[in-house]
Amino acid sequence: MGKDFRYYFQHPWSRMIVAYLVIFFNFLIFAEDPVSHSQTEANVIVVGNCFSFVTNKYPRGVGWRLLKVLLWLLAILIGLIAGKFLFHQRLFGQLLRLKMFREDHGSWMTMFFSTILFLFIFSHIYNTILLMDGSMGAYVITDYMGIRNESFMKLAAVGTWMGDFVTAWMVTDMMLQDKPYPDWGKSARAFWKKGNVRIILFWTVLFTLTSVVVLVITTDWISWDKLNRGFLPSDEVSRAFLASFILVFDLLIVMQ
Structure with a gap:
């Protein structure tokens, strides 16, 4: 494969970075959006x-x-x-x-x-x-859902985690088995393809991280406001752009 735009666009690093950035952006918008703490009835x-x-x-x-x-x-x-x-x-x-x-x-x-x-x-x-x-x-x-915005945002966060992480983890799995880039990640690919390592790691990481994430989201153990302390403030415009980035990156995953 020649090193043209398609070569870099579909490169394993490019595909994995896009997939994992979607996860980060989704959690960031969940943490920053004040609707996540709203007690009013959800209306979507x-x-x-x-x-x-x-x-x-x-x-x-x-x-x-x-x-x-x-x-x-x-x-x-x-x-x-x-x-x-x-x-x-x-x-x-x-x-x-x-x-x-x-x-x-x-x-x-x-x-x-x-x-x-x-x-x-x-x-x-x-x-x-x-x-x-x-x-x-x-x-x-x-369009009134009968639940609080806070509860809806937690459900949405869990749902997006499941969708985004499974997608990113599947992209990682495909990249570690793909052949068009033979010089990329040779040692990682060799380890990934050894015996049942791929199957065991895939499901172990998926269930472990999902359990931790669901626990953190539902119990409010981690407070973003205390961690952030105004370091990364946002407003409606910046959150709108962030949501747009998520949509574009989701489409990029499909296109890649």
Whole structure:
């Protein structure tokens, strides 16, 4: 492979740095965002509808509850199928011919967002059915999630950790097995491929770090404000840019 832009763009160091920076940026925005300490009810556009649709505001009647469960299960099923075959394969793969979505690349991300989309659509279908009844207005699904912002941010932090670290760890695993860069990390690759070292290390590190991170997030053992002490202050603009960097880096992972 010639040392052109693609050589450096897909270099193991480049891919791993991008993947692990996403983890750092996500934790930084979680620590800096004052919403993480808010006691008000969480209100998130689209996501709030999906969360409320699946987890709360269940009517008392068994029939209504069964209808709601069937609708969100159907929404998830359709979202997964549409995400894989309609959006990923047809739209991105065949129609737009985006290389970042070749074969199965980016399929899970596409299926995830497609599921969110269909949960949102089906929540409004459910709302329409409720409003047609006339006496079920209290159970209409909105973007209010029924939990505090503090709790939502902790759930989001755990979720992003799982997604980001698994992604970064898988990128690391692939780089230690990849062949296009034979001169990179020879000793590390040799150790990684020795016997069952790869399997044992992958799952041991994943479960150990995940346990520690979840414990730290849920118990508030570490206070960012005490550690930071104004050394790295932020405002709405800087946090918006940080969120934009996370989005761009997530797309870079798929493109690489």
